[in-house]
Amino acid sequence: MRLALVGFGTVGQGVAEAVAMKKDFIFDRFGTDLKIVAAFDSMTYAMDPRGLKPLELVAKKQSGKGLGKTRPKSVAEMLRELDYDVLVEMTPTNIENAEPGYTNIRTALECCRDVVTSNKGPLALNYRTLDELSKKNGVELRFEATVGGATPIINLSRELLMAEKVESMKGILNGTCNFILSRMGEEGLPFEYVLKEAQEMGYAETDPSYDIDGIDSASKLAILANAIMGLDVTYNDVRRTGIRRITLEAVELAAKEKKVIRLIGEVNGGGVEVSPRMVPLGHPLSISGTLNVLHMHTDLAGAITVTGRGAGRKETASAIMSDLVGLLKRNACLLNGKVK
Amino acid sequence: MRVNVDLRLKDVPGQLIKALEPISVNEGNIVGVVHNHDLVTGGRISVNVTFEYKDQRSLDAIFSAWKERGVEVVKMGEIVRTFAAEYLMVGNLAHSTLRGITEGIEKMEGVETIDLQYSLSTSTANKSVLLLVNLRNKEKVRDIDDYLRSRSKRNDFLLIRGMGV
Numbered sequence: 001m002r003l004a005l006v007g008f009g010t011v012g013q014g015v016a017e018a019v020a021m022k023k024d025f026i027f028d029r030f031g032t033d034l035k036i037v038a039a040f041d042s043m044t045y046a047m048d049p050r051g052l053k054p055l056e057l058v059a060k061k062q063s064g065k066g067l068g069k070t071r072p073k074s075v076a077e078m079l080r081e082l083d084y085d086v087l088v089e090m091t092p093t094n095i096e097n098a099e100p101g102y103t104n105i106r107t108a109l110e111c112c113r114d115v116v117t118s119n120k121g122p123l124a125l126n127y128r129t130l131d132e133l134s135k136k137n138g139v140e141l142r143f144e145a146t147v148g149g150a151t152p153i154i155n156l157s158r159e160l161l162m163a164e165k166v167e168s169m170k171g172i173l174n175g176t177c178n179f180i181l182s183r184m185g186e187e188g189l190p191f192e193y194v195l196k197e198a199q200e201m202g203y204a205e206t207d208p209s210y211d212i213d214g215i216d217s218a219s220k221l222a223i224l225a226n227a228i229m230g231l232d233v234t235y236n237d238v239r240r241t242g243i244r245r246i247t248l249e250a251v252e253l254a255a256k257e258k259k260v261i262r263l264i265g266e267v268n269g270g271g272v273e274v275s276p277r278m279v280p281l282g283h284p285l286s287i288s289g290t291l292n293v294l295h296m297h298t299d300l301a302g303a304i305t306v307t308g309r310g311a312g313r314k315e316t317a318s319a320i321m322s323d324l325v326g327l328l329k330r331n332a333c334l335l336n337g338k339v340k
Numbered sequence: 341m342r343v344n345v346d347l348r349l350k351d352v353p354g355q356l357i358k359a360l361e362p363i364s365v366n367e368g369n370i371v372g373v374v375h376n377h378d379l380v381t382g383g384r385i386s387v388n389v390t391f392e393y394k395d396q397r398s399l400d401a402i403f404s405a406w407k408e409r410g411v412e413v414v415k416m417g418e419i420v421r422t423f424a425a426e427y428l429m430v431g432n433l434a435h436s437t438l439r440g441i442t443e444g445i446e447k448m449e450g451v452e453t454i455d456l457q458y459s460l461s462t463s464t465a466n467k468s469v470l471l472l473v474n475l476r477n478k479e480k481v482r483d484i485d486d487y488l489r490s491r492s493k494r495n496d497f498l499l500i501r502g503m504g505v
Binding site: 170199231242245246247249252253256257259261264270275276277278279280283285 | 376426428430431449457459460466467468469470482486500501502503
């Protein structure tokens with residue numbers, strides 16, 4: 001299966017490493033290779049129809065020299081001329097207009113290529129358009145890495161729980177906010193102090209608004225509402241309150257009632273909302289640290305809770321690999337005539 | 341609604357089933373039964389039953405079935421079940437603002453009790469207040485959510501809801 005990797009930052013490099021690491025497993029299991037035929041970063045690219053060496057790409061990128069030649073035109077234009085099977089889109093999330101990820105994904109789907117992405121913007125803003133386009137062209141759009149990192153939320157719901165109707169869901173979808181809120185509660189430290197600590201530890205960006213204002217959680221919740229509950233909503237429909245105004249006093253007052261404060265995303269009959277909530281100690285959503293968790297209620301199975309590490313190079317690469325393996329399995333079934 | 345009744349049954353085998361059957365037949369849900377074998381008065385034993393009923397019609401049907409079967413009802417009391425909704429408010433919460441909020445909630449249908457707990461801070465500008473509301477009907481929680489949301493916008497405070505009832 002020939003891959004075009006677009007975006008070669010932390011996630012892209014993690015995926016290249018995972019492709020190298022799982023080479024033997026893929027060949028033993030599916031009798032084929034994951035061959036990287038093109039890789040693009042923001043300025044440069046490398047291309048070889050016989051396959052590029054994944055670890056050499058990573059080393060080149062880390063040397064600061066880019067991936068190869070300077071790109072003469074946009075990635076989307078180059079994708080139209082390229083021969084590949086799967087676009088792996090890993091450019092950074094842009095929640096204003098979803099670009100350049102949206103155009104890249106749309107281009108690949110229009111050219112009848114499968115797409116695997118970790119980019120939340122295109123799906124949080126244009127889920128229905130992209131979903132319909134992929135179905136119309138008979139290709140797959142997979143996006144496990146957009147929500148919950150290594151936690152298998154989307155594929156679990158769409159594949160293993162396919163017969164279930166998910167009636168409601170609540171979750172912690174941002175590890176940075178959970179780290180800040182749990183440190184405030186467990187160590188009695190004020191918000192500003194823990195935020196600085198999170199920035200020093202690399203959990204929060206210099207501009208932390210994307211995390212602490214609930215933007216990241218709301219993007220993920222919009223994707224889940226579409227993918228798991230079949231709603232037609234975008235990021236802009238999510239009611240959103242962040243954690244900026246939470247004081248240590250508020251955390252302590254909640255603790256007296258045996259509750260913790262957590263940033264919770266919720267989809268139910270009342271709408272789609274991200275906001276801080278008081279969670280009873282011992283509840284599946286009262287978890288501490290940088291973990292992510294999703295708690296669903298379905299018509300047959302009842303309550304299901306999934307938890308895991310929500311972000312990071314290896315974790316996101318793991319989610320992308322699960323989508324790539326999903327495509328390999330589908331191809332194997334098609335080849336054997338098991339799927340019409 | 342939930343109800344608690346003291347029944348008197350003949351002290352012969354099969355009477356308890358005779359007393360409980362009309363509850364399930366009329367769409368009631370038995371929550372608890374206390375059978376006092378030791379308390380026999382005039383050849384009858386005392387049984388205390390708590391059950392939920394669907395509506396007045398189904399409760400009437402249960403009572404008339406008991407009458408037909410010779411089951412005596414000696415005492416009945418309605419148990420009002422309440423649901424607790426919790427909110428934490430953080431921000432500029434002057435006494436007048438809090439009074440306005442509690443008065444607004446008191447006027448709402450189905451509200452039984454309201455309780456406020458304050459943080460120790462003397463600063464009004466960033467006060468934390470825990471609000472506990474007991475309701476007779478859990479469907480009304482959404483009305484309180486909506487009311488507090490609009491107050492949080494108007495008075496510029498952060499509203500932290502509980503996980504629902």
